[in-house]
Amino acid sequence: MTLSRFIRHGLASLALLTPLAYAAAPDTLVVGDQNYYNVRASVEASGVLKDAPYTVEWKHFQSAAPVAEGLEAGALDLGFLGDSGFIFLAAKGAPVKLIGVSRQNPDTIALLVPKDSPAKSIEDLKGKKVAYWPGAWSQQLTLRALEKAGLPKDYVQFVKLMPIDAAAALPQGSIDAFPVWEPYISQQQVFSGARPIITARGLMPGLSSIAANAHSIEPKRAAIADFLGRLQKARAWVQANKETYADLWAKKANLDQAVSRHWIGQADMSVGPVDDGAARDYQGTADFLVQTGALPKTFDTQSVIDTSFSNAFH
Numbered sequence: 001m002t003l004s005r006f007i008r009h010g011l012a013s014l015a016l017l018t019p020l021a022y023a024a025a026p027d028t029l030v031v032g033d034q035n036y037y038n039v040r041a042s043v044e045a046s047g048v049l050k051d052a053p054y055t056v057e058w059k060h061f062q063s064a065a066p067v068a069e070g071l072e073a074g075a076l077d078l079g080f081l082g083d084s085g086f087i088f089l090a091a092k093g094a095p096v097k098l099i100g101v102s103r104q105n106p107d108t109i110a111l112l113v114p115k116d117s118p119a120k121s122i123e124d125l126k127g128k129k130v131a132y133w134p135g136a137w138s139q140q141l142t143l144r145a146l147e148k149a150g151l152p153k154d155y156v157q158f159v160k161l162m163p164i165d166a167a168a169a170l171p172q173g174s175i176d177a178f179p180v181w182e183p184y185i186s187q188q189q190v191f192s193g194a195r196p197i198i199t200a201r202g203l204m205p206g207l208s209s210i211a212a213n214a215h216s217i218e219p220k221r222a223a224i225a226d227f228l229g230r231l232q233k234a235r236a237w238v239q240a241n242k243e244t245y246a247d248l249w250a251k252k253a254n255l256d257q258a259v260s261r262h263w264i265g266q267a268d269m270s271v272g273p274v275d276d277g278a279a280r281d282y283q284g285t286a287d288f289l290v291q292t293g294a295l296p297k298t299f300d301t302q303s304v305i306d307t308s309f310s311n312a313f314h
Contacts, residue, residue: 029223030057032067032079036181037102037208037269038249039080039231045248046237048230054223071096077216078224083285084135084294086209090304091286091295097217097306100210100228100313101278105268109137109200111145111179114170115193119177122149122156122198128176130156131166135294137206138163138179140285143292144203153292170194183255186262205281210271217306225312228271232313235270273310 033039040058043049049056059076061067064085070076072094080102081089090096111130113119119128122145132139139158146155156177161169163180170178171192178188179198188194200206212224238245242264250260274282282301289295 027053027223028055028057029220029227030059030075030077031227032059032061032070032076034061034063034067034080035183035253037080038253039234041249041252042234042238042245043231045241045245046234048234048237052226052230054226056227068094071211071213074213074215077213077220078227079211081209081211082137083205083207083209083282084137084140084289086211087282087286087289087299087301088135088295089211090301091299095214097212097214097304098209098274098282098301099212099217099224099306099309100271101274102208102210102269102271104206104208104270105266106200106202106204106206107196108182108185108263108267109141109180109204109206110185110196111141111177111198112170112185112188112194112196113177114173115195117176119197122146122151124197125156125177128156129159129174130177130179131161131163131169131175132158132179133160133162135289135292137181137200137204138166139292139294140204140288141179141198141200142177144288145198148203182263182267183259186259187256190256190258190262205278205285207278207281207285212306225309228309228312229314232271238264239268239270272313274305274307275310279305 059070064081067079067081068085068089071079072089086098119125130142132142143153146153159175163184166175166178167184167187169175170188243261246260246264247257249255249264250257279302286295286299286301290298
């Protein structure tokens with residue numbers, strides 16, 4: 001897989017974003033997608049948008065940062081990004097609302113070690129180099145694992161690396177552990193035999209955000225609600241057609257078929273409303289980010305949750 005090409009493509013896509021370019025087009029939804037969420041691929045493969053009374057303009061990115069920028073600038077109506085990425089964006093005052101959440105198998109967020117590593121638990125990583133990105137799931141997973149084991153934050157040696165760089169560093173031995181998400185996990189397992197010693201299960205919610213630019217909500221409410229319902233149907237279609245979808249996604253994303261099948265086979269992604277449990281999880285994540293110093297001050301996530309689209313999910 002050529003991840004560097006995806007990065008370049010994502011940056012090029014960001015350059016295409018024009019602030020408020022679609023504000024006057026209520027019959028168009030501009031949606032920011034990432035590889036991890038593969039929203040466009042699932043929607044197109046399932047055919048759920050065939051009779052939609054509006055047009056979807058897709059913008060594809062490799063990471064959350066340009067999605068956040070697009071939402072803040074008003075160049076995106078909707079965007080998909082992790083819980084912490086959304087919280088950072090909202091906490092700095094960007095005009096965004098959380099209108100839905102995406103859930104996945106918690107084992108698709110994991111801390112990996114090389115196949116020949118003797119490590120079997122977080123306790124075995126004393127003084128070892130562990131990759132992380134500030135505020136991302138990688139940092140959350142490792143710190144929560146240390147906390148659960150009763151170990152101090154400096155028990156491991158954190159090395160600040162973007163996932164694409166950490167993915168190259170682990171097989172080379174430059175780092176000892178790589179906390180990350182899909183499709184990096186499947187790539188490492190399939191190609192280098194890396195193995196997980198910790199997953200998000202029981203440690204962190206690992207929720208993802210369906211975020212809307214606040215200024216798009218009223219003029220495009222009907223289209224947004226309809227899109228959310230169709231997206232839920234697309235996820236259900238993927239669950240019922242995992243191998244077919246995985247093979248389509250492999251071709252579309254230039255992924256090795258074995259990697260795609262490994263990932264999609266266990267992803268179990270679904271979308272739904274921001275229910276009470278999700279709201280508590282978002283506040284818990286925000287509080288955790290304050291504890292780690294990633295967020296400068298306490299943030300009330302309830303202030304950016306919009307539950308008015310709950311009926312869009314069936």
